Amino acid sequence: MTTRLGLGLPQTRQYELGKDVPDVARAAERIGYDSVWVFERALFPEPATQGLYGVEGLPWPDHYRDVADPLVTLTLAAAATERVELGSSVLVAPLHQPFQLAKSLASLDAASGGRVLAGFGTGWSLDEYAAAGIRPIEERGRVLDEVIGVCRAVWGPDPVVYDGEITRIASAVVGPKPARPIPILLAAGNSRALRRLVDHADGWLPVGMGIEQIASQWRQLQDLAAERGRTKPIRTVLRVNAEWSAKPHDGAGRRPFQGDAGQIVEDLVAHTEIGLDEILVELQTTTRDAEELKDVAAEVYEKARAAGV
Template sequence: MTLRLGLGLPQAGTIYDLNSDVTAAARAADELGYDSVWVLERLMRPEQPLDDMYLIPGMPWADYFRSVADPLVTLSLAAAVTERVKLGSAVLVGPLHQPFMLARALGSLDAVSGGRVIAGLGTGWSRDEYAAAGADHASRGRSLDELLDVCEAVWGEDPASYQGERTRFTPSAVGPKPAGRIPVLLAGSADRALRRLVRRADGWLPSQIDNDGLAARRARIAELAAEIGRDPATLSTTVRAFVQLSDKPVDGERRTFQGSLEQVVEDLAGAARAGADEVLLDTQLSSDGIQELIASAKALREAVTEAGL
């Protein structure tokens, strides 16, 4: 099976122009043969955060979080200038959004793009962002479950209705409907998250994971799927990879997807062996502007093709 490749769109930091650079990257991905383009979600960079970044003790929040463009606005820009690539989120922090409004926005984006949306969702980790959005951090798991319920209702046949904790609407016509079935991918690696995944989702969307960890969690997903009688082959795996290319090989210990072009291609081959169906290559944080980002995307695409992945 051929490894699919996605490209992260340049929405974070201040060196990119939201309009011209996002559209240039999206067009390049479409022309270079990438399968998808992706966005992330980050609301803010608090000066005195309640949590360390990614909940890693002592890790400060990255400076590029000072400016991260809205993910759905970014995907809309990409949709307008592309014809083929899928449009994915890795990830939308679901509980930060009012469920009905997010489900309707995703359905509309899928309709106008011709059925190209991939809804990657997670619960996030920042209590600052939950406070800013007026959302309850303690009930984030239940909120994500409700969002999934609401999406099923809004994207399904009319009349649609739902009665939940945050969302209540009587039988109604809700359109436009998605052009097709929107795949739902869920993030998270804890057992609770993986149990939700095998019950509710089409695939798994891990981030910053090495290939040994990927293989181990894929095995756990297979076990949990078997417990409920689901074929694990029906669950895709899309890995978000923060790529940092160097001119020379990195000696000694290195982070996965960091190093020379040859080393990164080796990591991609390892990811495929570990169970990845698609890898989202994100170079926006390590590139010095849009031209370098596109050049890296081209080099990676060509190297992966030459390697027969």
């Protein structure tokens, strides 16, 4: 079975948001990509109060200094396309007011004809949680649970009723409704997050940190689903943060998805053996502008399909 391919949309500071997002989204659809994707980085603390992913001493990448809002970016892409799905990998859900996030995603899905994939994660940045002011980072799991619950309620039939810690809807008509039930996909690695996924979500959003690790987590997730009696398939979309270069990497110390288009595709081929549904290829951080991003995206797609991906 052919693996679906997605492309990350341009959100970082070398791109012109209003012009380049629709342009790249249209190009992705024309090339043949199945989906386009956004990520969320709300701010860049300076000086840094914690390392990347909360790891002491690990610096934040420079491209995090200027990242466009994910829902605005997806809306621009939606207006410029007709076919591609519109995904987030990931929205840091606990940074958002649950009711407003549910309403925004429903509106985007209605406007796009049922193309939204709601990918949620809990995030890790203390500064982002402090700035958002929804709840402390220590409560992020509970807030994500409420976001999922509010989304299911708001997207479902009227009257909508919900009684949570943040959100209280006594009884209300809430529209527009999504064009179809919006799939909720979660980034999940630890046992509690995997249980949340199995019990309450439609899919999984792993990140390309090594074939063995992803394959092991996928087996663990499938075993847990069987143990908890889940029969509905789990949709899987792997994010790969590619480090593209015009010339091939010499091989010494090369990381997965680092190098030219041919080397990136070699790694795509290897990762398809895990048996995941889709691979999201993120190229925006190492291309100079939208023209180069479109050219590299086309080359990666054509080489991947020729290689049987």
